[in-house]
Amino acid sequence: MTEQKTLPIDSIDRAILASLAANARMSGSALAARAGVAESTVSQRLRRLHDDGYLRGFHADIDVAKLGMSVQALISIKLVKHVREEVDAFRSAAPNWPGVLAFFHTGGGDDYLLHVAAHSAAELRDFMLTYLASHPAVSHTETNLVFEHVTGRGLEQLLS
Amino acid sequence: MTEQKTLPIDSIDRAILASLAANARMSGSALAARAGVAESTVSQRLRRLHDDGYLRGFHADIDVAKLGMSVQALISIKLVKHVREEVDAFRSAAPNWPGVLAFFHTGGGDDYLLHVAAHSAAELRDFMLTYLASHPAVSHTETNLVFEHVTGRGLEQLLS
């Protein structure tokens, strides 16, 4: 069930991953200095880490509030049971709805969590009405405003 | 209350941010080509976007499951009321607990949500016992395993 077919990575790989987790734009030479290897070695490692799926990509961390999305919410969603077709439709549609930052499918029943951003409370309400209240697979929702969102140190600890 | 003191950004800034959100390692010349401006302009814009807080940083997207953390959970936490000191201690400590990927403070009561990763169910149980069950500010928790975690398109839509 779990993905771990490829060979385990070593301390050099972990050092490279840790550096890129902290600063994805770090140059190959800086990565090499931190990992204690040659630049050409870093090139090879990077290609392998990407090919083997350890490195999925590199993303800018952008402050959505500064772009006008000052409202964020976590929306817990329960779906109706035993309607496989509509559940699948929900799963594939939800991440594409406007303002959706993250989408979780969680255990227990047919439970989901959406992390959404909106320009205003009114826009959030419209989102709920448009995409959730009217959706045939949705049986219940619970919305909580996000006051604070902090990235944890779990990843860097794992790589250190 | 909301942060938006600096001048609004224009379509060039948005193009640069959108490109970096998709690929944080994109070169200045590639960014320039996509935004339709000169490289030197991109340098200026990047510096300003960073200085003004639109760009917080750049991070590698790493598959924690491939690193052995095959279990992920969302833990909802309710804190005891009116114990400001302990609530503050919780807030500052939680993001640093091992395996914590993200930490949300949400509205309603004193409610929090932790997104955590663990090597196994046993490690997750140990996490709960060590950091939550014994914490004086925690009154109730609810744990749900994460089956699927998808990044939404809300950000790229906002920037397009």
Next chain:
DNA sequence: AATGAAATTTTCTTAGG
């Protein structure tokens, strides 16, 4: 599989318009 150094290519910065 990693090194180190050379060679090529690219990037960043500065200045002037």
Next chain:
DNA sequence: CCTAAGAAAATTTCATT
């Protein structure tokens, strides 16, 4: 904001170990 140009740095290649 652009072009142009010079300096600096990065990436790739490859023979060697």
